[in-house]
Amino acid sequence: MVGSAGRVSGTVGAGLVGEVMVHVPERQGTEAFLAYLAVPGERLPVGTPVVVVEYHPPRTVYVAPVLP
Known part of the structure; x- marks a missing residue:
């Protein structure tokens, strides 16, 4: 799970519980997860590509944004 790429589907930011869609190869598809910022910073709007830094079942x- 850690290191997986995803995309924001519900704004992620300080004080917000966002949502991201992450590709899960073990299940052969994409799934939604509740998301928090790994490093405090600016909000991540819908559509922002991200990488999973930590996973809590x-x-x-x-998540952290993917740098261009």
Whole structure:
């Protein structure tokens, strides 16, 4: 799970519980996870590509934006 790429589907930011869609190869598809910022910073709007930095079962991830 850690290191997986995803895309924001519900704004992620300070004080917000966002949502990201992450590709899960073991299940051969994409799934939604609750998301928090791994490093405090600006909000991540819908559509921002992200990488999973930390995973807390069953459905919570901490994400960081993918730098261009």
